[in-house]
Amino acid sequence: MLAGLRPASRGDIVVDGQRVTHPISKVGMVFQAAVLLKWRSVLENVLLPAELAGLNPARYRDRARELLKLVGLGGFEAKRPGELSGGMARLCAEFGHIVEEAAPEFDLAAARGAFATAFQANTTANVGRATGGRFPEPGLVEPLTRAIAERGMAISAPDYIRALQAMHRESRRIAGFFTGYDVWLTPTLGMLPPKVGAYGAGVTDVDLWLAQLMEFLPFTWIFNVIGQPAMSVPTAMSPEGLPVGTHFAGRVRRGEHPLRPGRPDRARTAMAAN
Numbered sequence: 001m002l003a004g005l006r007p008a009s010r011g012d013i014v015v016d017g018q019r020v021t022h023p024i025s026k027v028g029m030v031f032q033a034a035v036l037l038k039w040r041s042v043l044e045n046v047l048l049p050a051e052l053a054g055l056n057p058a059r060y061r062d063r064a065r066e067l068l069k070l071v072g073l074g075g076f077e078a079k080r081p082g083e084l085s086g087g088m089a090r091l092c093a094e095f096g097h098i099v100e101e102a103a104p105e106f107d108l109a110a111a112r113g114a115f116a117t118a119f120q121a122n123t124t125a126n127v128g129r130a131t132g133g134r135f136p137e138p139g140l141v142e143p144l145t146r147a148i149a150e151r152g153m154a155i156s157a158p159d160y161i162r163a164l165q166a167m168h169r170e171s172r173r174i175a176g177f178f179t180g181y182d183v184w185l186t187p188t189l190g191m192l193p194p195k196v197g198a199y200g201a202g203v204t205d206v207d208l209w210l211a212q213l214m215e216f217l218p219f220t221w222i223f224n225v226i227g228q229p230a231m232s233v234p235t236a237m238s239p240e241g242l243p244v245g246t247h248f249a250g251r252v253r254r255g256e257h258p259l260r261p262g263r264p265d266r267a268r269t270a271m272a273a274n
Contacts (some may be wrong), residue, residue: 104174
């Protein structure tokens with residue numbers, strides 16, 4: 001009503017001394033959901049208000065580029081909305097999904113600890129298969145692999161069983177989230193891809209390496225734990241030319257493709273918060 005898009009039910013609305021009876025140009029609007037024309041580029045969408053006002057868009061191109069750079073979209077001017085990292089959520093909405101910001105409730109610390117225990121024990125078992133059951137001599141495997149295997153050897157059978165029980169418990173809690181959603185949409189990585197060698201195998205601090213790994217992959221490891229279907233899809237490129245992935249996790253469906261909602265007009269997609 002303040003912008004004149006809808007009439008007031010009663011009383012008067014006055015902006016800058018002018019009674020509002022029709023849409024006015026002195027008030028701008030910011031929509032809660034993205035309102036972009038998918039057939040226009042990012043730059044063309046930014047210039048659309050100038051076109052609608054009867055102005056020459058060419059005069060405002062440089063200013064539009066400055067604004068895009070200011071919000072971190074420099075280099076994306078020629079991209080279409082569906083090519084942006086948030087574009088997948090909008091595409092799902094256009095396909096008939098109900099897209100909501102949501103996430104499963106579970107004990108993250110318990111799940112991470114159980115995953116680390118199982119990962120270390122599994123490394124020990126794999127190394128043992130390669131060495132005939134013997135602990136590897138220094139230099140036979142990478143220092144990190146040897147350090148993880150050494151940690152795995154110290155895990156007792158009761159501790160390993162408790163880790164499995166924790167993984168099963170948290171898996172059931174996460175699975176319960178998918179009774180209300182068809183897909184959980186998250187980033188694939190927690191950051192842009194680092195340079196090759198950033199996570200080298202020459203380190204021996206297992207706890208530090210695991211913490212870095214969880215920070216780098218904050219979502220994908222969860223589905224290694226629970227076993228539900230998931231896939232990572234490159235959906236955009238950073239200004240540096242690095243791929244930006246979107247991670248789709250679906251619920252288990254009998255007799256159907258696990259990531260194909262049965263009825264698009266009834267499908268619900270949960271999107272992780274930024």
